[in-house]
Amino acid sequence: ALAEIHPADIAQIISGLSPEERKGFFGKLDLEMAAETLHELEPEVQADLISDMDKEQAADVIERMPPDEAADVIADLPLEKAQEILGLIEKEEAQDIHELLGHEEDTAGGLMTNEYLAYPPGITLAETLERFRKEAEEIEAVYYMYVVEEEKLLGVIGLRDLILEDPSKSLGEVMHTKLITIRADANQEQVAELISKYNLLALPVVDDENCLLGIVTVDDVVDLLLPPASRRRRRRM
């Protein structure tokens, strides 16, 4: 069945179809698979497919995408359509997407997602694990957890350390504090440079007050450097 095929392969199949065939094929995907596939397609194909769906259905699909991918799709729709769909999306998710739409596409802010795990420094690793078990399921990329107090970024801890360190220690005791960060208005070449130089899986984006705004993940940088085949025609890099 279609569920057995990887979304990246489905996107490649869709890219080879005529606009009419695409519509029929995409309509047969369940919502999860449609959401995962959409990100892999060229922006103009995304916009066509979404425009052809009814608004409620389009909102259902976009709601299931990570907010950074959803924002990329929304940004390519005609303004009216975009606003209609945003109005139908669950409030918190719509808010996340709206925030991301405020950043220029080719900046760190334009690449980042605002879906990440952040915890206060005072809780123990045992408590962190418990919260992680509740919250990690829904999040796309959980390579690191961020330690944040009054919105300010204090440190970071990886999943390996979360497993290896003594669970009675506090996050503040075990977190790494030598952080590589980037500002939201930095360009995407600077993002790629930092992720490459320091071998990072994710790079935190902060404002002038060192408040955490989001993270850029390494797969987005790989896509910048080597866009997927189905999207290659439109990309500039």
Add this chain to the structure above:
Amino acid sequence: ALAEIHPADIAQIISGLSPEERKGFFGKLDLEMAAETLHELEPEVQADLISDMDKEQAADVIERMPPDEAADVIADLPLEKAQEILGLIEKEEAQDIHELLGHEEDTAGGLMTNEYLAYPPGITLAETLERFRKEAEEIEAVYYMYVVEEEKLLGVIGLRDLILEDPSKSLGEVMHTKLITIRADANQEQVAELISKYNLLALPVVDDENCLLGIVTVDDVVDLLLPPASRRRRRRM
């Protein structure tokens, strides 16, 4: 102190020094830091620095590198020097490096490391966690654990699932079995394509019998696409 600076920054400083200054500066680093810094330098600088050290000291540094990085350094040394140093390295580590040296540099085999975590399908997640706690400390990149029986690759599990799933379940029950793999003689462009297309953190390299030979990690692909500043001059891509 020097230990406060990231190895990638130390490499950048070293790249800006004269050969004489380099030697003095590199000699002041402790063995761990020297090992981490070496990988970030241009191949010719690596070879110069290693050639200037006495053999025992060079072997101590190389022993501390992940085997794929150690193999890259060894491959650029004069044959005699390379063999002397390999002879002084702990047997198991030297064996790992020797195996990697058998692959062409610009293939999946040339990019892979043979340092990864692999477990049989019959053990529980609780047992896996226990083994992980013993073995993960020394390994550079533990994004996934591989499930292997009689050397054959059966499945993969990420750290997130290891934490989230019921610890009484077996690895065989929770592992992902739809695997993306590559052959050791595939070229590095094919490696980059697969890692990009399927958003992987690591790609398993297998032989014709589907036996696991090693893994290529996403940071190596980023380095291929965007070599670090200190190595940029020499690289072909």
